[in-house]
Amino acid sequence: QVQLQESGPGLVKPSETLSLTCTVSGGSVSSDSYYWSWIRQTPEKGLEWIGYIYNSGFTNYNPSLKSRVTISIDTSKNQFSLEVRSVTAADTAVYYCARFWDWLDPWGQGTLVTVSS
Amino acid sequence: IVVTQSPATLSVSPGERATLSCRASQSVSTNLAWYQQKPGQAPRLLIYGVSTRATGVPATFSGSGSGTEFTLTISTLQSADFAVYYCQQYSNWPGTFGQGTKVEIK
Numbered sequence: 001q002v003q004l005q006e007s008g009p010g011l012v013k014p015s016e017t018l019s020l021t022c023t024v025s026g027g028s029v030s031s032d033s034y035y036w037s038w039i040r041q042t043p044e045k046g047l048e049w050i051g052y053i054y055n056s057g058f059t060n061y062n063p064s065l066k067s068r069v070t071i072s073i074d075t076s077k078n079q080f081s082l083e084v085r086s087v088t089a090a091d092t093a094v095y096y097c098a099r100f101w102d103w104l105d106p107w108g109q110g111t112l113v114t115v116s117s
Numbered sequence: 118i119v120v121t122q123s124p125a126t127l128s129v130s131p132g133e134r135a136t137l138s139c140r141a142s143q144s145v146s147t148n149l150a151w152y153q154q155k156p157g158q159a160p161r162l163l164i165y166g167v168s169t170r171a172t173g174v175p176a177t178f179s180g181s182g183s184g185t186e187f188t189l190t191i192s193t194l195q196s197a198d199f200a201v202y203y204c205q206q207y208s209n210w211p212g213t214f215g216q217g218t219k220v221e222i223k
Binding site for chain 1 (some may be wrong): 148150152158159160161162165171203205209210212213214215216217221
């Protein structure tokens with residue numbers, strides 16, 4: 001059974017870079033059958049899909065965030081990662097990683113990231 | 118594509134039927150999923166392809182619709198079913214979510 005777990009700092013200062021890692025167990029990020037995705041959730045905007053990556057390194061980003069976001073993959077560690085640059089308070093959210101093949105399943109438990117000085 | 122769910126809150130007694138609606142601003146064909154989220158937890162996939170239940174999802178959950186109008190029906194509400202439900206279209210990138218319907222105990 002595939003499980004995903006997010007990790008990273010819970011507090012980031014404005015203008016800095018938010019960095020999160022998703023560790024996959026019970027499955028492989030090298031799988032040809034799936035993509036690997038990041039989603040965030042806020043009370044104001046709800047669920048927002050950030051982007052996804054394939055084992056080849058192919059990525060696709062939400063146009064609303066594309067200029068500030070990078071998703072990368074490390075097949076040797078069975079992990080994929082998210083960077084959001086130049087963060088503001090609007091980037092405060094619960095960040096989820098998830099396996100993706102049209103629909104999202106399963107999801108990690110989520111991690112709250114607060115942007116504050 | 119904008120996805121709109123109604124109602125925002127649905128008050129239902131245990132054992133009763135709940136009907137949740139989801140509307141897309143343009144046709145998404147059958148590229149629609151439903152998720153359940155409980156407080157403090159991640160969303161959980163319930164249904165994909167409009168009507169296919171995910172592994173382990175009880176038959177009390179059913180989905181229907183096509184194009185722009187979709188419905189999630191919970192035939193007999195159990196205590197574990199009181200949660201927030203989201204629909205999501207994956208016809209166009211980026212996939213977009215509705216704002217959710219909270220199913221609460223009446």
